[in-house]
Amino acid sequence: MSNERSRPAPAALLAVVGSLLGLAFGAVSTTDFAAHLDRKVHGVTCSFVPGLISSEGGANACATALYSPYSSLFRRSIWGGVPIAVFALGAFAFFLGMGVWLWRANVSGIPRSVRVAYGALGLTPALVSIMMFTISMSKLGAVCKVCSGIYIASILVAVSAALVLKGALEEASSGPPLVLAGGVLAVILGTASAAPALVYAASVPDFGPFVGGCGKLEKTEEKHNALIKLPTSQPTKKALMFVDPLCPTCKAFHEQLTSEGIFDRLEPTVSLFPLDGSCNWMIDAERPVHPGACVVARAVICGEASQESRQVLEWAYEHQPELTAAGKVSPAAVKQIIAARFPKEAACVDDPKTDRRLTQMLQFAVENHIRVSTPQFYLDGQRLCDEDSDLGLSYALRRLAPEVLP
Amino acid sequence: MKNPMMIGLATGAATLTLMLGIVVTKVKAAETRLKEPDKAQEAVAVADHAEEAYCTPAFKQVLQRVLNACGLVGQESRRGCQPGDVKTFASIDDDDFNALFTPLVKRGGIVMFDEGKEDIDDGARRLVEQKWNERKGARYFFIVARASTTGSVDKNRSLSHRRANSVQYFLKEKTNDPDLDSQVGMLWLGSEFAQLGKDYCETWENSRNGQKCDTETVNRSAFVSWVDCRL
Numbered sequence: 001m002s003n004e005r006s007r008p009a010p011a012a013l014l015a016v017v018g019s020l021l022g023l024a025f026g027a028v029s030t031t032d033f034a035a036h037l038d039r040k041v042h043g044v045t046c047s048f049v050p051g052l053i054s055s056e057g058g059a060n061a062c063a064t065a066l067y068s069p070y071s072s073l074f075r076r077s078i079w080g081g082v083p084i085a086v087f088a089l090g091a092f093a094f095f096l097g098m099g100v101w102l103w104r105a106n107v108s109g110i111p112r113s114v115r116v117a118y119g120a121l122g123l124t125p126a127l128v129s130i131m132m133f134t135i136s137m138s139k140l141g142a143v144c145k146v147c148s149g150i151y152i153a154s155i156l157v158a159v160s161a162a163l164v165l166k167g168a169l170e171e172a173s174s175g176p177p178l179v180l181a182g183g184v185l186a187v188i189l190g191t192a193s194a195a196p197a198l199v200y201a202a203s204v205p206d207f208g209p210f211v212g213g214c215g216k217l218e219k220t221e222e223k224h225n226a227l228i229k230l231p232t233s234q235p236t237k238k239a240l241m242f243v244d245p246l247c248p249t250c251k252a253f254h255e256q257l258t259s260e261g262i263f264d265r266l267e268p269t270v271s272l273f274p275l276d277g278s279c280n281w282m283i284d285a286e287r288p289v290h291p292g293a294c295v296v297a298r299a300v301i302c303g304e305a306s307q308e309s310r311q312v313l314e315w316a317y318e319h320q321p322e323l324t325a326a327g328k329v330s331p332a333a334v335k336q337i338i339a340a341r342f343p344k345e346a347a348c349v350d351d352p353k354t355d356r357r358l359t360q361m362l363q364f365a366v367e368n369h370i371r372v373s374t375p376q377f378y379l380d381g382q383r384l385c386d387e388d389s390d391l392g393l394s395y396a397l398r399r400l401a402p403e404v405l406p
Numbered sequence: 407m408k409n410p411m412m413i414g415l416a417t418g419a420a421t422l423t424l425m426l427g428i429v430v431t432k433v434k435a436a437e438t439r440l441k442e443p444d445k446a447q448e449a450v451a452v453a454d455h456a457e458e459a460y461c462t463p464a465f466k467q468v469l470q471r472v473l474n475a476c477g478l479v480g481q482e483s484r485r486g487c488q489p490g491d492v493k494t495f496a497s498i499d500d501d502d503f504n505a506l507f508t509p510l511v512k513r514g515g516i517v518m519f520d521e522g523k524e525d526i527d528d529g530a531r532r533l534v535e536q537k538w539n540e541r542k543g544a545r546y547f548f549i550v551a552r553a554s555t556t557g558s559v560d561k562n563r564s565l566s567h568r569r570a571n572s573v574q575y576f577l578k579e580k581t582n583d584p585d586l587d588s589q590v591g592m593l594w595l596g597s598e599f600a601q602l603g604k605d606y607c608e609t610w611e612n613s614r615n616g617q618k619c620d621t622e623t624v625n626r627s628a629f630v631s632w633v634d635c636r637l
Binding site for chain 2: 031090103104195279366370371
């Protein structure tokens with residue numbers, strides 16, 4: 001008997017191991033997310049060994065997932081929202097308790113109706129994981145390792161649940177009614193899952209005073225009409241963006257605005273600000289941040305003649321890796337890629353008028369004393385803080401311009 | 407505690423409590439950091455005009471005086487400075503004054519005029535337009551007009567003034583730039599201050615490349631250039 005107790009049943013073992021794994025990865029994910037509540041840039045853990053590897057600046061699949069709109073709920077009312085991972089903490093705490101119970105009761109010692117209820121509820125983490133995995137693949141095009149850790153943990157718990165359910169279904173009914181057992185367990189699971197989320201939401205500081213506190217444009221109009229107005233379907237609010245077509249953050253910001261339906265509710269004007277010293281004197285020509293960005297910026301300007309500036313800009317965002325690689329070779333290599341897709345625009349890239357217009361945009365940035373970084377986003381002249389341009393976007397826009405939120 | 411259910415419940419409750427503790431600790435730690443100033447953000451550069459190596463303190467001092475005295479800064483209604491002004495405010499001799507502009511050899515150009523004339527020809531138009539369009543990060547565009555020693559001092563003073571104005575009018579007409587008045591600084595030196603030497607014929611781009619160029623002709627001119635200095 002003592003031997004049987006010391007050796008847990010496979011279902012119990014799977015539940016315990018799965019839950020511990022889920023707790024570990026959930027805690028890592030929650031910790032990474034909560035770290036961003038200080039409105040600073042942080043590395044995002046992306047490893048199967050929690051906490052082992054951290055990427056500064058966040059250029060990994062876990063950062064993509066974390067900054068995506070799918071990483072949290074209630075973003076409009078809570079800065080950054082409540083991370084999905086925090087719900088996992090409570091859920092896996094519940095399943096750990098269940099696993100220990102299964103272990104100590106050797107599974108069969110638990111009333112059948114409770115086991116059936118566990119068997120059903122144990123599948124829920126896997127169902128949520130399948131949903132999140134589908135979103136990762138279809139919307140983000142990447143799966144982060146920390147998320148995968150939670151998916152694996154969910155599968156282990158689901159296998160445990162399936163084993164328990166199979167055994168229970170082979171037995172005759174016993175114990176409390178299934179509805180009662182299922183109801184009680186569901187309430188405990190729901191309460192356990194919600195508790196960390198509620199505590200998180202209650203602990204988050206008030207970010208209201210920070211929103212809109214990042215200054216205003218000194219000059220809202222560019223006297224030479226050098227800026228580019230992009231077409232949108234439902235323009236409701238004037239917005240000005242300083243962007244670099246080869247800047248990954250600009251791309252991510254643009255994608256966030258479009259995927260959340262915000263971009264098409266803006267009346268956007270673009271002032272190009274390539275972080276490339278070949279046209280931007282504020283950047284060291286020997287050490288351009290985004291080599292080739294000047295050529296792409298000129299192509300965006302050239303796109304205006306055929307009302308294709310938005311298409312050129314979005315195409316540049318889409319082909320950033322290819323254009324960036326070409327930019328490291330030579331401006332001509334960048335131009336060649338552009339010419340293959342936009343021959344008319346490529347032809348006007350070297351026109352002195354195009355260069356003058358780009359200079360006027362850069363001078364406009366000087367007149368406004370903007371920071372040498374991209375993207376920068378202004379709504380009716382009021383600057384959206386960089387810290388509010390990803391996790392806090394919905395929260396900030398709800399306060400600055402609720403009409404742009406769909 | 408031997409009841410398996412109670413052991414499981416206690417394990418779950420203890421784990422949940424631990425997780426709640428982690429959540430609160432992490433959020434509160436972020437809140438503490440939130441109140442600290444962000445040094446990384448404070449260090450970010452702000453967009454500004456270009457500042458090239460030739461912007462020495464002496465050069466900037468002269469430029470600043472030109473801007474202050476010649477109507478680009480403040481509410482002064484006058485535009486431009488004449489030789490007497492330059493001598494007074496620049497406190498600098500002829501050679502040193504010309505030497506200040508030497509580093510602009512790749513940036514600037516010399517617009518040549520016919521003797522006793524202020525009309526700008528096609529070559530001059532092309533050069534002025536080309537130099538104007540090569541602005542990049544510069545804040546101020548300078549027109550420094552001269553006259554050769556042929557003729558009286560008064561006549562040359564007036565002639566160099568008209569030459570500076572010719573270039574400015576052309577720019578106004580050509581560019582229709584609303585900011586032009588706040589960007590263009592004019593000096594007219596007549597024939598009495600900072601005459602150019604023949605070496606300027608060889609070293610500087612001029613509007614009559616390939617034509618006769620000597621000490622007389624090179625001073626029937628207006629020097630034009632953007633200046634990449636923060637003032």
